[in-house]
Each structure stands twice: as C-alpha cells, then as structure tokens.
Amino acid sequence: MSGQAKLSEKLPEKSIGRLPFAAPLGGALARLGLGPRALVIAIPTVWLLVFFLIPFVVVAKISLSEVAIARPPYLPLWEWQDGILSLSLNFGNYLFLASDPLYYSAFLESLTIAGFSTLFALLIGYPMAYMIARAPGGMRNILLMLVILPFWSSFLLRVYAWIGILKTNGVINHALMSIGLIDEPIVMMQTDFAVYVGIVYTYLPFMILPLYANLVKLDETLLEAASDLGAGSFTTFLTVTLPLSLPGIFAGSLLVFIPAVGEFVIPALLGGPDTLMIGKVLWNEFFSNRDWPVASAVAIAMLFVLVIPVMLLQKAQQSDGGHS
Amino acid sequence: MSEQASITESKPPESKPWIDDTQQPFIRIRNITKKFGEFIAVNNVSLDIYRGELFCLLGGSGCGKSTLLRMLSGFETPTSGAIEIDGQDMAGLAPHARPTNMMFQSYALFPHMSVEKNIAYGLHRDGLKRKEVNQRVSEILTLVQLSDFAKRKPSQLSGGQRQRVALARALVKKPKVLLLDEPLAALDKKLREETQFELVNIQETLGVTFIVVTHDQEEAMTLSTRIGVMNAGEIVQIGEPREIYEYPGSRFVADFIGSVNVFEGQVTEEDTDFVIIRSPEIKADIFVSHGVSCTSNQKVAYAIRPEKIRMSLERPKGVKNLLSGTVEEIAYMGNLSVYQVKLATGKIVRVTQPNLVRTDQNSITWEDEVSLTWDGAAGVVLTS
Ligand SMILES: Nc1ncnc2c1ncn2[C@@H]1O[C@H](COP(=O)(O)OP(=O)(O)OP(=O)(O)O)[C@@H](O)[C@H]1O
Ligand SMILES: [Mg+2]
Numbered sequence: 223m224s225g226q227a228k229l230s231e232k233l234p235e236k237s238i239g240r241l242p243f244a245a246p247l248g249g250a251l252a253r254l255g256l257g258p259r260a261l262v263i264a265i266p267t268v269w270l271l272v273f274f275l276i277p278f279v280v281v282a283k284i285s286l287s288e289v290a291i292a293r294p295p296y297l298p299l300w301e302w303q304d305g306i307l308s309l310s311l312n313f314g315n316y317l318f319l320a321s322d323p324l325y326y327s328a329f330l331e332s333l334t335i336a337g338f339s340t341l342f343a344l345l346i347g348y349p350m351a352y353m354i355a356r357a358p359g360g361m362r363n364i365l366l367m368l369v370i371l372p373f374w375s376s377f378l379l380r381v382y383a384w385i386g387i388l389k390t391n392g393v394i395n396h397a398l399m400s401i402g403l404i405d406e407p408i409v410m411m412q413t414d415f416a417v418y419v420g421i422v423y424t425y426l427p428f429m430i431l432p433l434y435a436n437l438v439k440l441d442e443t444l445l446e447a448a449s450d451l452g453a454g455s456f457t458t459f460l461t462v463t464l465p466l467s468l469p470g471i472f473a474g475s476l477l478v479f480i481p482a483v484g485e486f487v488i489p490a491l492l493g494g495p496d497t498l499m500i501g502k503v504l505w506n507e508f509f510s511n512r513d514w515p516v517a518s519a520v521a522i523a524m525l526f527v528l529v530i531p532v533m534l535l536q537k538a539q540q541s542d543g544g545h546s
Numbered sequence: 547m548s549e550q551a552s553i554t555e556s557k558p559p560e561s562k563p564w565i566d567d568t569q570q571p572f573i574r575i576r577n578i579t580k581k582f583g584e585f586i587a588v589n590n591v592s593l594d595i596y597r598g599e600l601f602c603l604l605g606g607s608g609c610g611k612s613t614l615l616r617m618l619s620g621f622e623t624p625t626s627g628a629i630e631i632d633g634q635d636m637a638g639l640a641p642h643a644r645p646t647n648m649m650f651q652s653y654a655l656f657p658h659m660s661v662e663k664n665i666a667y668g669l670h671r672d673g674l675k676r677k678e679v680n681q682r683v684s685e686i687l688t689l690v691q692l693s694d695f696a697k698r699k700p701s702q703l704s705g706g707q708r709q710r711v712a713l714a715r716a717l718v719k720k721p722k723v724l725l726l727d728e729p730l731a732a733l734d735k736k737l738r739e740e741t742q743f744e745l746v747n748i749q750e751t752l753g754v755t756f757i758v759v760t761h762d763q764e765e766a767m768t769l770s771t772r773i774g775v776m777n778a779g780e781i782v783q784i785g786e787p788r789e790i791y792e793y794p795g796s797r798f799v800a801d802f803i804g805s806v807n808v809f810e811g812q813v814t815e816e817d818t819d820f821v822i823i824r825s826p827e828i829k830a831d832i833f834v835s836h837g838v839s840c841t842s843n844q845k846v847a848y849a850i851r852p853e854k855i856r857m858s859l860e861r862p863k864g865v866k867n868l869l870s871g872t873v874e875e876i877a878y879m880g881n882l883s884v885y886q887v888k889l890a891t892g893k894i895v896r897v898t899q900p901n902l903v904r905t906d907q908n909s910i911t912w913e914d915e916v917s918l919t920w921d922g923a924a925g926v927v928l929t930s
Contacts, residue, residue: 441652441654443650443652443654444654444656446621446641446648446650446654447648447650447654447655447656448656448667449621449640449641449642450619450621450641450642450646450647450648450716451642451647451667451668451671451715451716451719452642452668452671452672452719453642453667453671454642457671461667462656465658466657466658
C-alpha cells in the first residue's frame with residue numbers, strides 16, 4: 223500500500239489517473255501478445271496451476287516412488303549419477319492397492335456412504351430449496367441466512383455437538399427415556415448411522431444452495447402453462463420442475479458427494495472402528511505408517527475414481543441439452 | 547397509419563351474432579371485479595362474447611387486460627362477479643379443468659422438450675393414445691407450417707417460429723376458447739403483420755373463439771370481429787373496429803384509437819337534424835349535419851380524424867366548416883403525409899393527405915397559407 227503511494231508520488235502528475243501499475247504491466251503483456259482478455263483467462267489458469275496442478279504432480283510423483291526411512295520418507299524419482307539420469311518409476315504402490323482388499327473395501331464403503339448421504343441430502347434438501355425459492359421476497363432471504371448460519375461456527379465444534387446429541391447418555395436418549403418411549407438407551411454413536419447424520423448435516427447447505435439457485439430461476443409461467451394444458455400439480459412437478467432442475471440436482475450432488483467420499487473428520491469422530499472410509503485409510507498411511515508413496519497412490523486412485531465418472535456425466539449432460 | 551388498418555372489411559351481417567337478439571353469448575362475463583389488496587385491477591366488467599368471435603381487449607399498459615384474461619383461464623380468482631363459458635359456471639374450476647387454453651405473452655414453451663413434445667404435452671395430459679397424439683401433432687404442425695422443425699428445441703427457433711409453436715400447443719387441444727395474451731408483441735413489425743393474417747386464417751379455419759389481448763390498436767383493428775377498449779380496469783367501449791374508429795364514445799377512446807383533433811366548445815344551436823358548436827379554440831362555429839343528444843349551451847368536444855379534413859391553397863366557397871392557418875410541420879410517411887397546421891388562435895390541427903403522386907411538385911409546403919374544411923358528418927360530438 224505504502225509502496226504504491228510512494229511510487230505515485232514520484233510519477234508525474236498526469237499519469238496518476240491512469241493506474242501507474244496497470245499501465246506498464248498491460249504494456250508488457252501487450253508486447254507479449256496478451257490483451258486484457260488473456261489476462262482474465264490467465265488469473266484462474268495461474269491459480270489452478272499453482273494450487274491444483276502442481277500439488278497434483280507432486281503427489282503423483284510421490285505415489286510412483288519407494289518408501290524409505292529418510293526425510294522426506296521416500297526415494298527420489300530420478301538421480302544424476304556420473305552424468306547419467308536414472309529414472310526409477312515404481313508402480314508397486316498401485317499394485318499393492320489392488321492386491322490388498324482393505325483398500326478396495328474402503329473405496330467401496332466410502333462410495334456407498336457418500337452415495338447414500340448424497341441421496342439423503344437430496345431428499346431433504348430439494349423440498350427445502352423448493353420452499354425457499356417459492357417463499358415471498360423478505361422471507362426468502364431470512365431462510366437463506368438460516369441455511370448458511372451453521373458456517374458461522376466451527377465445523378469441528380458442530381461435529382462434536384453431534385456427539386453430545388447422539389451418545390448413550392446424550393440429548394436424544396435422555397429425551398426418549400424421560401418420556402418413557404424406551405427403557406434402554408439406543409446406541410447411535412460409533413455407528414454408520416452417526417456417520418450418515420454427520421455427513422448429511424454438514425453438507426446439506428451445499429445441496430440446498432445450488433438447488434435454490436436453480437429453482438428460483440424457474441419461470442413460473444411454465445408451471446402455469448403446464449396447468450393450463452391439463453397437468454395437475456404433481457404431474458407439473460414431474461414433467462416440468464424436476465427435469466428443469468436437473469442441473470441444480472447435479473451440481474448439488476457433486477458438491478456433497480465429492481467431499482463426502484474423502485471425508486475424514488466425521489467418520490473419525492462419529493464412526494466406529496469398523497467404519498472404514500478411504501479418508502481414514504489415507505490418514506493412517508500417512509501418519510501411522512509413514513508410507514507416503516502408498517498414501518499418495520490412494521489419493522491419486524481416489525481422484526480418478528471420482529473424476530472420471532464426473533467428467534462422463536458432464537459430457538452426457540452437455541450433449542443431451544442445449545439449455546441450462 | 548391507423549387509417550390503413552381500419553380498412554379491414556366488416557363481415558357480412560349474418561355473421562354478426564352481437565346484433566342478433568336471438569343469439570346466446572358463448573362467454574358471459576358478469577360484473578367481474580378483481581382487487582389486489584386495495585388496488586382495483588379490474589372494475590365491474592361485464593362482457594358477452596359469441597361463438598367463433600375474435601375478440602380483442604385493447605388498452606394501455608396496466609389497465610387490467612391480462613388480469614381479465616387470467617381470470618378467464620383460472621389463474622386468478624375474481625373478487626366478485628361470475629364467468630360462464632358455454633353455459634358452464636367457471637367459479638372454483640382450476641385452469642386444467644377449464645375449456646380454455648392460453649397462449650402466453652412469453653410463449654412459456656418448455657425449454658427441455660422438442661417442438662413436438664411441447665405440442666403433445668397437453669394431449670398426453672388428456673390421456674390420448676400415442677397414435678392419436680402423433681396424428682394430431684403432425685396435423686397442427688402442418689397448419690402452422692412447422693413440420694420440418696418438429697425435433698428442434700425452442701432455443702433453436704426464431705421468435706416467429708416460437709410464437710407459432712405456442713399457438714399450436716394451445717390450439718391442438720381444440721379448446722372452446724383460446725386466450726392470447728399479446729401474442730404478437732415479441733415479433734418485429736413486418737413479421738407481425740404477416741402473422742396477424744395467419745392468425746385470422748387459422749381462427750376462421752378452426753372456428754375456435756379467440757380472445758386476444760393487445761395494446762396495439764392497429765393489431766386490434768386488423769384482427770378482431772369486435773374490440774373492447776379498456777381503461778383503468780373498466781371497459782369503456784365495445785364495438786366493431788369501424789364503429790370504434792368512426793364513432794368513439796368518449797374522448798379517451800377517440801384519443802386512444804388513431805390520432806384525432808379535438809376542439810372544445812359549447813352547443814349554440816341544437817335541432818333534430820343539425821347542431822352548431824361554437825369553439826373559441828379555433829374561433830369558429832362547427833356545423834354538425836345530424837342530431838346529437840345534447841342540450842343547448844352544453845359543453846362538448848368535437849373530434850375529427852386528420853384524414854377527414856380537406857386542405858387546399860385556394861379558399862373554397864360556400865362551405866360550412868372552414869378554417870385557415872399556416873403549415874408548420876410536414877411528416878412524410880410514405881403512403882401519406884401528415885401536416886400540422888397552425889391556426890390564428892395558436893391551435894395546431896393535424897391533417898393527413900394521401901401521396902397520390904411521386905414528386906412533391908405543386909404540393910403544399912412549409913409556411914403555406916392553407917384552408918381546411920370538412921363535411922358536417924365527418925366528426926363526432928363527444929359529451930364525455
Ligand atoms: N399479482 C398482482 N399483485 C398486485 N398487483 C397486480 C398483480 N397483477 C397485476 N397487478 C396490477 O394490476 C394492474 C393491471 O395489471 P395487468 O397485468 O392486468 O395489466 P395489463 O393491462 O395486462 O398491462 P400490460 O399491457 O402492461 O400487460 C397493474 O396496475 C398491475 O400492477
Ligand atoms: Mg399484460
């Protein structure tokens with residue numbers, strides 16, 4: 223800030239209005255054949271490069287190396303020895319993943335839990351998003367605020383709070399026993415049920431918000447047209463509202479499904495020892511076994527398991543509808 | 547411009563059920579009022595529409611046309627009053643249970659369905675067999691000349707094509723009444739004019755009763771068997787296009803439909819077959835060659851259309867209605883020219899003249915002294 227102020231002091235009077243930094247930068251870019259348009263594209267490209275592609279390459283590199291008792295705990299991928307570059311790629315980590323059923327079942331369980339959580343979040347989130355989108359103006363903003371409100375407190379705290387609610391002498395059991403509905407407390411903590419509750423609760427806003435954004439745009443005259451042409455309200459929903467909200471369903475489901483697959487904190491805090499999710503496996507490899515290469519291989523494999531179906535889905539969606 | 551539009555020939559008398567007392571109206575609207583909170587959008591409207599009519603609701607923005615249409619289709623519930631279609635009371639009937647279909651101003655085509663599916667939508671809702679649905683869809687596609695576009699999505703069509711899909715979708719259900727809310731508003735002028743005639747043709751082929759909402763008076767003139775002019779939630783005049791244009795019942799209607807010169811004045815002589823109005827505005831007496839229901843000394847307005855006034859450089863002799871002034875402004879419109887003539891009193895009179903020849907030689911030009919005259923039956927005396 224102060225640097226900028228000083229610089230502009232030194233500059234002649236006239237050029238101050240013309241953004242002293244942007245002008246030379248823009249000139250330099252223009253000489254490289256990069257106009258303002260290129261600049262607009264360059265910023266997200268650089269961002270993705272630095273924060274996504276480079277870490278990805280690093281992890282991919284580690285996944286192809288061998289574990290070692292060293293610091294960092296793996297062997298380098300290439301070595302210069304007597305002026306000869308020797309490259310040693312080790313696919314053993316991936317073979318190891320394939321041979322040990324632990325990883326396979328952890329993947330499967332993660333996908334199952336994430337899949338069902340997404341389904342539950344959709345079933346709960348859709349009606350909520352629909353009602354918010356149909357609510358009158360002022361009410362709508364209040365309801366949206368309430369959806370976002372949980373983000374104002376720490377995620378960890380909120381998951382801990384669920385322990386207090388779900389545990390054997392927690393809020394739910396206490397309430398049910400005091401009204402005499404049950405005699406014995408129900409065991410909810412450290413079960414898959416608790417994991418589902420935690421994931422659905424945590425990621426519900428990510429389902430509601432894109433759905434809301436889609437549903438609020440829905441042209442109400444389309445619903446009137448359907449009704450005018452003889453459709454009852456349920457048929458109108460099935461034939462008009464639902465198909466038109468597919469992009470919202472798709473976006474919301476991805477936003478819930480993808481982080482849920484790799485979720486670590488929720489199964490660790492709420493799940494039991496036999497809730498085997500890939501995030502937990504990964505954590506164990508990294509920190510308990512200190513096997514970075516295998517941990518990296520797990521991460522890369524997970525990425526492919528997630529990314530490829532998503533890309534296929536997106537492609538299918540693009541080719542089947544020119545609208546959105 | 548409007549002079550041209552009004553030329554649409556009136557139908558032969560046998561097809562004018564509204565002047566035949568033995569005919570039963572097909573749609574009866576009785577004292578319909580619609581309030582939004584305290585605001586009265588439609589105020590005590592009563593209207594009879596006959597089978598096979600193409601009735602236009604004409605009025606400025608916000609005068610309640612759409613609201614009236616939406617009450618007919620069932621999207622709004624009247625605050626009071628009753629609607630009857632073909633002898634059936636519409637009270638409490640949901641839109642999908644009514645014998646009406648609506649063509650929406652925005653067309654409201656389903657973006658995720660092809661043209662074909664859009665049109666078939668209503669037929670499937672009626673539970674028709676697939677074979678019959680397909681047949682009726684292809685029939686109506688031929689009628690609106692869209693057979694080649696059946697598989698396209700609405701987003702891949704032009705405005706005019708979308709408009710025809712919307713029309714086809716509403717028509718394919720063979721409703722008793724088709725309601726059209728500004729059906730041509732989204733089209734450009736040329737396409738709109740072509741489509742107007744198409745719309746009339748389709749309406750005549752199918753014999754469905756059409757109620758068309760528009761704020762375009764030319765469109766109303768071209769399309770309709772009768773026009774209902776609305777203002778501030780009320781219907782101020784109902785009549786055939788020629789009637790509305792030539793015999794406006796009030797100053798509002800005279801002003802709204804086409805352009806008009808209005809001279810304020812006072813009745814000085816009043817007889818069974820003539821009336822004389824003294825108008826200080828033009829500093830002249832106006833001779834009206836027919837009786838008018840008014841009293842002596844009553845304040846009235848005299849309305850005369852610009853094309854009914856003759857303009858000449860020489861002063862004609864022995865005529866009753868004669869004014870003189872100077873030409874201030876000339877607007878060349880192609881088929882005719884509009885002149886603004888300033889009288890000695892400062893009053894501006896609009897006069898239109900057809901452009902009979904292609905050159906402007908010998909014609910009246912700026913700053914010319916001209917005489918204006920008109921027949922005793924050319925104008926209308928307005929008492930309200
Ligand atoms: N749902 C509503 N709530 C409150 N006021 C309304 C509602 N719908 C219409 N109005 C009001 O009623 C009046 C008539 O509306 P309407 O839509 O019938 O006008 P219109 O004649 O169709 O006008 P336009 O030519 O602009 O479409 C307007 O003043 C409008 O603001
Ligand atoms: Mg309207």
